[in-house]
Amino acid sequence: MIDALAAEWLKIRTVRSTLIVLVVLAVFVGLMALLAWYAAAAWDAMTPEQRSHMAVSDLPPLAEWVASLALAVLGVLTITGEYGTGMIRTTFAAMPTRGAVLTAKAGVVAAVAYVTGLAAVVATFSVTRLIMGGRPIPGQSPEPLSDRLPLFLAMAFSITMFALLGLFLGAITRSAAGSIAILVAVWHLVPIVVSHLPAPWDERIGSLMPAALAGQLAGVGNPDSVYGSLLPPLVALAVMAAYVAVPYGLAALRLNRGDA
Amino acid sequence: MWSVIEVNELTKRYGSAVAVDDLTFHVKPGQVTGFLGPNGAGKSTTMRVILGLDRPTSGQALVNGRRYAEMRRPMREVGALLDAGTVHGGRTALDHLRWLARSNRIGKDRVVSLLELVGLAGVARKRIRTFSLGMKQRLGIAAALLGDPDVLLFDEPVNGLDPDGVRWIRELMRGLAAEGRTVLLSSHLMSEMERTADHLVIIGRGRLIADTSVRELVGRFQRGVLVRSPRAGELAEALTTRGATVVTEPDGRLTVTGLDAVEIGDLAAGRAIPVHEVTPHTASLEDTYLRLTAETTAYASSPERTAR
Numbered sequence: 001m002i003d004a005l006a007a008e009w010l011k012i013r014t015v016r017s018t019l020i021v022l023v024v025l026a027v028f029v030g031l032m033a034l035l036a037w038y039a040a041a042a043w044d045a046m047t048p049e050q051r052s053h054m055a056v057s058d059l060p061p062l063a064e065w066v067a068s069l070a071l072a073v074l075g076v077l078t079i080t081g082e083y084g085t086g087m088i089r090t091t092f093a094a095m096p097t098r099g100a101v102l103t104a105k106a107g108v109v110a111a112v113a114y115v116t117g118l119a120a121v122v123a124t125f126s127v128t129r130l131i132m133g134g135r136p137i138p139g140q141s142p143e144p145l146s147d148r149l150p151l152f153l154a155m156a157f158s159i160t161m162f163a164l165l166g167l168f169l170g171a172i173t174r175s176a177a178g179s180i181a182i183l184v185a186v187w188h189l190v191p192i193v194v195s196h197l198p199a200p201w202d203e204r205i206g207s208l209m210p211a212a213l214a215g216q217l218a219g220v221g222n223p224d225s226v227y228g229s230l231l232p233p234l235v236a237l238a239v240m241a242a243y244v245a246v247p248y249g250l251a252a253l254r255l256n257r258g259d260a
Numbered sequence: 261m262w263s264v265i266e267v268n269e270l271t272k273r274y275g276s277a278v279a280v281d282d283l284t285f286h287v288k289p290g291q292v293t294g295f296l297g298p299n300g301a302g303k304s305t306t307m308r309v310i311l312g313l314d315r316p317t318s319g320q321a322l323v324n325g326r327r328y329a330e331m332r333r334p335m336r337e338v339g340a341l342l343d344a345g346t347v348h349g350g351r352t353a354l355d356h357l358r359w360l361a362r363s364n365r366i367g368k369d370r371v372v373s374l375l376e377l378v379g380l381a382g383v384a385r386k387r388i389r390t391f392s393l394g395m396k397q398r399l400g401i402a403a404a405l406l407g408d409p410d411v412l413l414f415d416e417p418v419n420g421l422d423p424d425g426v427r428w429i430r431e432l433m434r435g436l437a438a439e440g441r442t443v444l445l446s447s448h449l450m451s452e453m454e455r456t457a458d459h460l461v462i463i464g465r466g467r468l469i470a471d472t473s474v475r476e477l478v479g480r481f482q483r484g485v486l487v488r489s490p491r492a493g494e495l496a497e498a499l500t501t502r503g504a505t506v507v508t509e510p511d512g513r514l515t516v517t518g519l520d521a522v523e524i525g526d527l528a529a530g531r532a533i534p535v536h537e538v539t540p541h542t543a544s545l546e547d548t549y550l551r552l553t554a555e556t557t558a559y560a561s562s563p564e565r566t567a568r
Contacts (some may be wrong), residue, residue: 003333007363015348016356089313090403093340094328094363096312251278259314 003093004104012078012108021074025120028066029127032059036128043135055139056132060148063124064117064155064214068162071113072183075166080176089260098255102171107249109167110160117159122151151218155199158214160188165210168247172254180227186210195226202229213240262433263412263443264289265310270319272305272466279305281320281466287444287459289410292437294457294474295446298553302466303446305341323411335364340413344396344420349389353380356388357406365405374402393420401432401520409444416450430456431567448497450549464553477548482519486543488537495533502527515541 017205023198039056046054082088095101112119116134125145132140141148162183169179191209207228216236217220221229264285272280280302287293297303308314310321312329319436320327323338329523331337347356347407358373366479367518378398397420404412418426434455437443447453453460453474458478470477484507489495496506496514504518516524528535 003363010355010362011348011351014351014359050399085348086343087348088346089308089311090344090346090360092313093311093342094335094360096331096334126409182513212456244274257315259308 001100001104002122004100005107007095008101008108011114013082013152015077017074017077017081018112020189021070022116024065024070025067025116028063029120029123031096032063032124033127033131034255035248036057036131039137040092040132040135041209043132043137046183048256052138054137055138056137058141059128060121060125060152060155063120067113067117067120067159068187068211069183071109071117071163072166072182073161075114075168076170076179076183078109078167079170080179081172084176092260095209097254098260102248102252109163113160113163116155117163118152118156121155121159125152151215151220154214154218157237157240158211160222161210161243164244165247166229168244168251171251172247173214192225203230207231208239210240210243211244213237235247261403263287264324265307266322267310267446269323270306270309270321271317272314273317274301279466280309280316283463283466283468284319284470285471287442287461289442290437290440291458292433292445292456293459294445294453295444295461295463296453296549296561297446297448297452297463297469298563300465300554301448301463301536303448303463304415304489305412307340307342307444307446307465310413311338311342317555333364333407335360335366335407335409335411336548338411338413340371340415341397341400341404342415344393344400346439347388347396347399350387350404351387351388353402354384356401360403361406364407370406370408374379374405375409377405377437378402394425396420397421399405401429404420405429409438411444411465412436413444413446415446415477416448417445418447420442426452428469441557442531450546455547462528462552469552474545484515485519485540486537486539486541487514487524487534487535488512489528489533491533493533494531495528498531539566 036059043051043054069099091101092098097179112155122145125148136142166179166183166188169182170176173179173182187210191206191211194205197205206226207216207230209227211231212222212238213231215227216229216231217233217240219233222234265287265560267283267285270280270283271278283302295303305314306321309316310323310328324328328334328338349501354371357374361368361371375384378401380395380398380402382397383391389398391399397417401414401417404414416427421429423504433443433445437458445456457474459473461468475538487495492508492512494516496508499506499514499516499519502519503564507515508516510524519527521540525535525538
């Protein structure tokens, strides 16, 4: 297993898509910094009357969305890239225990997703906070990093969940386009449909949506969103685990049954 | 001699299409075994089953008495070149070999020495996407040899290689076999096998057609010795009494089977029968192979159309 992990780590480090994902995230943090700078400049030029009409939404959740999608795509490419080129046969000839290969890939993708996801969220928070300073712009919470860290750690869990979901969907469908379409659907389209369900089902099912779990895990819920907030933290964690475990099982089954 | 690769009653179906049909053959060490068949005969499928990549519908394939999928570090026992495209084009040659080596606990020094052996040391840090087919084949061969395995499988390794490359492969294969290793080499070209292989396994439409040494195959399809003599009738009689089968051709020449040219010459000399020509008529391996596989070619070109 250690050999498989080390080999998969070498693989993920040596393809361009990993670098692209990291650059995309870095650029996004830069854009957030630009937005914060613009908001601060605008704020300074406003009259108190104008200031009462201004609002800037909380920025770390935006970073979470972008990181979720970017790392989910990385997860997808980690396996569909191998099916697409036929390299999967080289991989399975070198490591015939397919379940171990899948687990090693999952370990590597999870580590990359958690670390870069957390970095993207915390960097967005820190940089934008630094730029906006102590300006009491509506929508910006005045809490220090230490108070918001539980939410950021939960967001990194959620980003990791999406990355693994991408990897396992890639293993099941063997198609990058198909996997990404499914991901976008469960990430955003299905929650929007669910939010239009008659009460109380919008809230009940909305609480189970993958992107609804980070807020519930951190205990802050999902204010101002299409998502519900009914789950206690531990249940949210269990649902998150299920979103990873069930696709993992299906992917392992698919790999072990079929021809490479 | 024991067998290293055993394919036993192997059948592989993809849906309703039968790729390999009740195929049995064994591969022995210390020689190059050519695995021959027309396109679509089931060679690659058989190799994929040996490597545990495809699941057999029935039957099995064993290497060193075990299923490949049970091996923990298979590259140290079995090296394989499937097709040269089974790599990620965005990775460099060096990185590709490095992850392969790491997956089977093979030292980094092997990576460097193999890049040199196959002549890719100069382009080790270039992306594989920029390689020619021949360079990819060399990279695949480096990957196969990485674990210093005793068993080697090569699927059409000379595809895309220039004449120098073809010769290099041939000498490499012969050298590996001379070291006592087991080499299974697939090709659809008999001309290539004639110079490289000691033993031949020929399949067509997934079925075994021949499992024989190159020499036996030549012998089996020998079409006799052509003899010209002014006293053909007398010679024919003498040859027949010695157990040969003699056919008199329309032009008066004799086609003799059952005796070789030396025996025929000695016999004629003994009886003082003048002989003007003694020509052993050997079918070329190429002809033999084409004849063997003619009925089983999956994608034969239709003669009516090609005649025009």
